[in-house]
Amino acid sequence: MTCYGSQCLDLVKRHYKFYLSFENSLCQDYITEKFFLNALMNNALPIVMGASVEEYHKVAPPHSFIHVDQFENPKELAKYLKYLDKNDTAYNEYFTWHKKGVVTVWSFKPECEFCILANALPYFKPTIHENFMFWWKNGCKNRTLRWNKAV
16 A cells, blocks of 8 residues: 555545554653544544553543553454454444544644643643653653564
8 A cells, every 4th residue: 555644544534444553662651643643533443552551541532442462462462353343333332432522633733732731631630750851761661562472
């Protein structure tokens, strides 16, 4: 498949049920546009790898993703994805969050971001890092995949 930019996302929206949202680093709190923009905004079920399951639960709509750490190995994940592909009821359960809310991608215009952030603050529990520099510089250490051997 050869496509660029929004062409690829249009293909995802029209032809794909799943989106591999694998981050290029296994770091604490590292969740990028691959999850929000490429997958959720295009109605594809994200299969995620990067931050921990718990970290995704903090920011994602309920029951909106599949984390690779939830499976013993790639074979088990593939088996589950095949099951979802054949079972529309089970697959569609991952999209019931649409009934309760939406995902909004910020505009990336500084003059708008401050208003959006100010309006969103009451809904989020603050995260406090006692040692910010340690978190910032060492968040990628000791993050290992559960899958340590090939199947």
